[in-house]
Amino acid sequence: MSYISLGNVTFAYPNGFVAVDEANININKNENVAIIGQNGAGKTTTVKMFNGLLKPTKGDVLIGDMNTKDYTTAQISRKVGYVFQNPDDQIFHSTVYDEVVFGPRMMKIEKEKLTEIVDYALDITGLSEVSKENPYNLPLSIRKFVTIAAVIAMDTEVMIFDEPTAGQDLVGNKRLASILKELHKKGKTVITISHDMEFVTNNFNRIIVMANKKVVKTGTPKEIFWDFETMDKAMLKQTYVSQLCRKLKIGNNVISIEEAVESIKEIYDRG
Numbered sequence: 001m002s003y004i005s006l007g008n009v010t011f012a013y014p015n016g017f018v019a020v021d022e023a024n025i026n027i028n029k030n031e032n033v034a035i036i037g038q039n040g041a042g043k044t045t046t047v048k049m050f051n052g053l054l055k056p057t058k059g060d061v062l063i064g065d066m067n068t069k070d071y072t073t074a075q076i077s078r079k080v081g082y083v084f085q086n087p088d089d090q091i092f093h094s095t096v097y098d099e100v101v102f103g104p105r106m107m108k109i110e111k112e113k114l115t116e117i118v119d120y121a122l123d124i125t126g127l128s129e130v131s132k133e134n135p136y137n138l139p140l141s142i143r144k145f146v147t148i149a150a151v152i153a154m155d156t157e158v159m160i161f162d163e164p165t166a167g168q169d170l171v172g173n174k175r176l177a178s179i180l181k182e183l184h185k186k187g188k189t190v191i192t193i194s195h196d197m198e199f200v201t202n203n204f205n206r207i208i209v210m211a212n213k214k215v216v217k218t219g220t221p222k223e224i225f226w227d228f229e230t231m232d233k234a235m236l237k238q239t240y241v242s243q244l245c246r247k248l249k250i251g252n253n254v255i256s257i258e259e260a261v262e263s264i265k266e267i268y269d270r271g
C-alpha cells in the first residue's frame, strides 16, 4: 500500500478559487518523485496538502495511517517537512546555524543527536563553512540550501522540496542531485517540484504531471517525455536531447545523451 495518498482531492482557496480538482496521487515509502507542470497547475497547493499547511476541501490526504484532517499542521510537519519555494518565506534567524538548529530544538531532540543531525544537514548542503553567517548576506541560491538544511535537520520521514532548482547553477544542481541520492539511501521519501526538465529526467524514476488543477499522468521519464499528448496538455517541453532526436527521427524514447550517442552510432554502423 502506498505511504502517501491523495484520493479524489479537491482544494479551493478561501476566495472560492479551485486550485486542485479531483487529484489522485500515490507515493510509496522511500520513493523519489518529481512533480512537474506549468505555472499555476496546482503543484504547490498539492504539496502543501501533504504536510497539512492546507487541508483538502474534498477527499482525503493520508500520510501512513494519518488522515491530515484529523491532525494539526504542527503534528503533520513532524512527519512531512516542507521547503518553501521562496526561502525568504521560511528563514527567520540571524545565522545559518540558528536557522538549521531551530527545528530539532523545537522537537526536543537530545543534545548529542541534535549536534550530529545539524552537522550532517550543514555538511550535505555545503553550508558548514558559512554556518555563522547571516542568511541574508548569502545569495538566494545558497539561502535555498539553508532552508533545505533546516528541513533535513528535522529528519522527517517525508521531505518536500518546492522548486529547489530555480535560480541554481550547475554546481547547485549537482549538489541537489547528491542530496536527493543521499536522502534516498537513508530511506527518506522525497517529493520535488521542478521546472528544470533536464534535472527531472536525470534524477527521478517517477514523475507526476499536473495540468490545469489535475494530475494528468504519472510515469517514468521515458513514459512522460515521449508522450506528446501529455506534454502538450501540460504545456511542457522535451529536454534538448529528446527534441533533437525527435527532429532527426532517430531513437524514439531517447532521454539521455548516452542513449542519443548509442542511436547515432547504430545509424553510422549500419552505414
Ligand SMILES: Nc1ncnc2c1ncn2[C@@H]1O[C@H](COP(=O)(O)OP(=O)(O)OP(=O)(O)O)[C@@H](O)[C@H]1O
Pocket: 013, 014, 015, 017, 018, 019, 037, 038, 039, 040, 041, 042, 043, 044, 045, 046
Ligand atoms: N492564497 C491563494 N488564494 C487564491 N488563489 C491562490 C492562492 N494561492 C495560489 N492560488 C492560485 O492557485 C493556482 C495554483 O497555484 P499553485 O501555486 O498551486 O500552482 P503551481 O503549479 O505551484 O505554480 P507555480 O509553478 O507558478 O508555483 C494559481 O492559479 C494561483 O494563482
